[in-house]
Amino acid sequence: MADKKLKITLVKSTIGSVPKNKAIVESMGLRKIGKSVVLPDNDATKGQIRQVSHLIKVEEV
Numbered sequence: 001m002a003d004k005k006l007k008i009t010l011v012k013s014t015i016g017s018v019p020k021n022k023a024i025v026e027s028m029g030l031r032k033i034g035k036s037v038v039l040p041d042n043d044a045t046k047g048q049i050r051q052v053s054h055l056i057k058v059e060e061v
Contacts, residue, residue, distance in 0.1 A: 004041035005061040010034065012055045021052050030056070 010030040014022045028048060029037040038061055039045045049058055 005038050006041050006045060006049075007036055007038050007059045007061045008049070009036040009057045009059075010055060011057045014055060017055065021055065024048050024052050025055060 008028060008030070010025060010033050013033060014025050017025075028039065041060075049056065
């Protein structure tokens with residue numbers, strides 16, 4: 001089974017967001033708009049993506 005990866009990019013600021021959403025974005029390793037991280041495609045990551053989908057852009061790698 002191939003390891004699937006997701007490239008996640010922060011496209012909107014977390015200023016004015018709910019503190020829980022800020023913490024989720026920070027825990028993903030995103031700190032500045034336009035920065036990207038590559039994370040594994042698993043249930044935990046998908047749950048985080050679902051919570052902050054309005055702030056990020058997701059692509060398969």
